[in-house]
Amino acid sequence: MPDLSDKPYRIGRSKTGLGLFATQPIKKGTKIIRYIGPMLDCNKKKDDAVENKYLFQISKRWTVDGSVRKNIARYINHSCKPNAESDVSVKKRKIIIRAIKNIEPGEEINYDYGTEYFKEYLKPIGCKCDSCEKKRKKKAAEARAEKARLKDKAERKVQKQAEKAAGKKAKAGKSAGKTAKAKAKTGAKTSKAKLPKTKTKAKAAAAA
Ligand SMILES: [Zn+2]
Numbered sequence: 001m002p003d004l005s006d007k008p009y010r011i012g013r014s015k016t017g018l019g020l021f022a023t024q025p026i027k028k029g030t031k032i033i034r035y036i037g038p039m040l041d042c043n044k045k046k047d048d049a050v051e052n053k054y055l056f057q058i059s060k061r062w063t064v065d066g067s068v069r070k071n072i073a074r075y076i077n078h079s080c081k082p083n084a085e086s087d088v089s090v091k092k093r094k095i096i097i098r099a100i101k102n103i104e105p106g107e108e109i110n111y112d113y114g115t116e117y118f119k120e121y122l123k124p125i126g127c128k129c130d131s132c133e134k135k136r137k138k139k140a141a142e143a144r145a146e147k148a149r150l151k152d153k154a155e156r157k158v159q160k161q162a163e164k165a166a167g168k169k170a171k172a173g174k175s176a177g178k179t180a181k182a183k184a185k186t187g188a189k190t191s192k193a194k195l196p197k198t199k200t201k202a203k204a205a206a207a208a
Helices: 115-122 130-207
Strands: 009-014 017-022 031-034 039-041 055-057 062-065 084-089 094-099
8 A cells, every 4th residue: 555644535345346545634625636547648559458447547649548557546436526626737748636626534535437437437337426325225215105105094094994884883883883872772561561551460460
């Protein structure tokens, strides 16, 4: 590992492997690091044949091969909502990574790799930057909420149907009860009506 003790950053573990992290506050607008490496000329067959993930195109003709060990900037990961940017000087054939926000110690330094890199390398595997992770989490939470809502709706429907069925039964039970009561009343009347007769009979018996 290179000695970075005099730099405001260090190489550290990130979600996707290694990354570059601020060790000191880095003010918005300041240069963080230069993206360095051999200059490839696409007019040379040998240069044009080079292929790796660290190629940084400066112009139609020139590309920096950033895959070399001394290029510490290659540790900087992509973010769709970055705190730094790549500042390219075509004339000087120079790439500077510059802070576009105030960066706090411990914060990972990111810049946007651009649509071409994104399409080729990140889209197929899914971008793992904080912004995309947040979006993904939000979407998943929304999907979960929707699933729960539908489940709740289905459960309520079942419950309503059960209540409806129970209500019908209760109604049926109530009318059955009414019939029973009516019968009981009739029965009472009958017994009441019968009672005097018995009394009469008893009286008659007593009299006899
Ligand atoms: Zn992203």
